[in-house]
Amino acid sequence: MGPNRLRYRLVDSDQSWSARRRRHRSDWLARTFPDICDMHVVDLGGRLGTWHRSTVRPARVTVVNLEQPPAVVPEWAHVEQADACDLPPHLTKGSYDLVFSNSVLEHVGGHERRIRFAAAARSLADRHWVQTPYRYFPIEPHWIAPGMQFLPVRLRTAFARRWPLGHKPTRSHDAAIHQVLWTELLDRSQMRHYFPDSTMLVERVFGLPKSLIAVRTG
Structure with missing residues (x-):
């Protein structure tokens, strides 16, 4: 699947x-x-x-x-x-x-x-x-990812770019860090x-x- x-x-x-x-x-x-x-x-x-x-x-x-x-x-x-x-x-x-x-x-x-x-x-x-x-x-409910909310911003951003279950899939660094910083x-x-x-x-x-x-x- x-x-x-x-x-x-x-x-x-x-x-x-x-x-x-x-x-x-x-x-x-x-x-x-x-x-x-x-x-x-x-x-x-x-x-x-x-x-x-x-x-x-x-x-x-x-x-x-x-x-x-x-x-x-x-x-x-x-x-x-x-x-x-x-x-x-x-x-x-x-x-x-x-x-x-x-x-x-x-x-x-x-x-x-x-x-x-x-x-x-x-x-x-x-x-x-x-x-x-x-x-x-x-x-973490937005990305459906175990423990993602506890990672440093740099790792959350890298995770958001690659994790396939995110609510708004993105490949760019700027878009990913934007999502990460607006989710607390x-x-x-x-x-x-x-x-x-x-x-x-x-x-x-x-x-x-x-x-x-x-x-x-x-």
Whole structure:
């Protein structure tokens, strides 16, 4: 089996192991916020695909992402091209029931921007659900590579250029080091620092912490 096919079966397919984990997390979100179907949710750094695939869908979703908005947006959604660490006033003044973020905090670009991202998540609504992969899970989730997150930058960059299961395959040094430097997994102490008033949930796989979720229910 080739690497592209293997990644598809492990991560990208709707029937993949990762897809099953996403559905499990979606169900967990629904149990935590049982009235989510009536909520206006602001998704910081996400994509509409998350909500198309979700087992539950809010009444209204506002997605904030640096990417260009898609050409077609369903009537229940609104997409804003904006920086979640530096939100424009019309977004900070919006009325939201829940802030949601999935696997974004590790990509925002360093400690100072994580502080700003977390401040936005805490201020936009009384409730939030902010998930990020756990640094000490043995498999680095973006490259599906054992222990890659513990290597020096030089070795991670070389690894990213050659490892066939990466989320964005690249052969150039500049592209690889860009991906590596924009991916910084967090541990529990960091998450508690960014979300001091939140409950910290732990998603486990085979008994090992796989991701951390900062939750405030109101």
